Amino acid sequence: GAVVSQHPSRVICKSGTSVKIECRSLDFQATTMFWYRQFPKQSLMLMATSNEGSKATYEQGVEKDKFLINHASLTLSTLTVTSAHPEDSSFYICSAVRTGLETEAFFGQGTRLTVV
Amino acid sequence: DAKTTQPNSMESNEEEPVHLPCNHSTISGTDYIHWYRQLPSQGPEYVIHGLTSNVNNRMASLAIAEDRKSSTLILHRATLRDAAVYYCILRDGRNDMRFGAGTRLTVKP
Numbered sequence: 001g002a003v004v005s006q007h008p009s010r011v012i013c014k015s016g017t018s019v020k021i022e023c024r025s026l027d028f029q030a031t032t033m034f035w036y037r038q039f040p041k042q043s044l045m046l047m048a049t050s051n052e053g054s055k056a057t058y059e060q061g062v063e064k065d066k067f068l069i070n071h072a073s074l075t076l077s078t079l080t081v082t083s084a085h086p087e088d089s090s091f092y093i094c095s096a097v098r099t100g101l102e103t104e105a106f107f108g109q110g111t112r113l114t115v116v
Numbered sequence: 117d118a119k120t121t122q123p124n125s126m127e128s129n130e131e132e133p134v135h136l137p138c139n140h141s142t143i144s145g146t147d148y149i150h151w152y153r154q155l156p157s158q159g160p161e162y163v164i165h166g167l168t169s170n171v172n173n174r175m176a177s178l179a180i181a182e183d184r185k186s187s188t189l190i191l192h193r194a195t196l197r198d199a200a201v202y203y204c205i206l207r208d209g210r211n212d213m214r215f216g217a218g219t220r221l222t223v224k225p
Contacts, residue, residue, distance in 0.1 A: 044215040107159035
């Protein structure tokens with residue numbers, strides 16, 4: 001099956017610094033990518049939807065200036081957490097889909113972000 | 117919003133079949149029904165999806181009610197590796213993917 005690679009899998013950063021998370025679709029072109037955040041024992045919360053070549057659509061309550069999403073190519077999307085604070089510590093997950101509602105989504109392995 | 121309702125948790129014995137229900141009474145005609153599962157500290161994994169007809173693949177079967185307001189994911193012989201949180205999701209015309217609370221499946225040896 002298709003593979004989505006997310007990197008890094010784990011990162012620790014100091015409060016006030018920025019962290020970039022990469023999401024790559026390795027063997028297909030992803031017209032749409034989704035970014036999620038997941039807190040312990042909770043479900044995935046959709047943060048934003050990004051389509052290649054256009055601006056991401058952010059969910060209500062998600063600060064677009066804090067969580068910068070770039071989807072510059074059909075195989076790469078990045079999420080940058082700017083000026084990270086301890087409350088941003090979470091499990092971040094990306095997902096990639098090909099065009100069409102009939103196609104399944106493929107997920108990265110997730111990034112565990114810890115802000116100290 | 118198209119939404120789904122699933123039981124919070126279910127238990128099964130190893131090597132027995134498991135039927136995981138999902139209600140989606142507000143489903144529209146073009147919504148696909150997707151199932152994913154998530155093991156601890158991992159990203160979700162695709163299981164199966166369908167529109168109207170029942171579907172089978174190597175992992176599971178998906179039974180869709182005639183009125184499409186509910187569906188059931190069937191694991192034919194549960195193994196310990198099937199213990200996970202299972203999510204039933206509707207993919208709608210806005211092309212987003214929102215997760216509900218899911219069902220935590222426990223498999224007992």
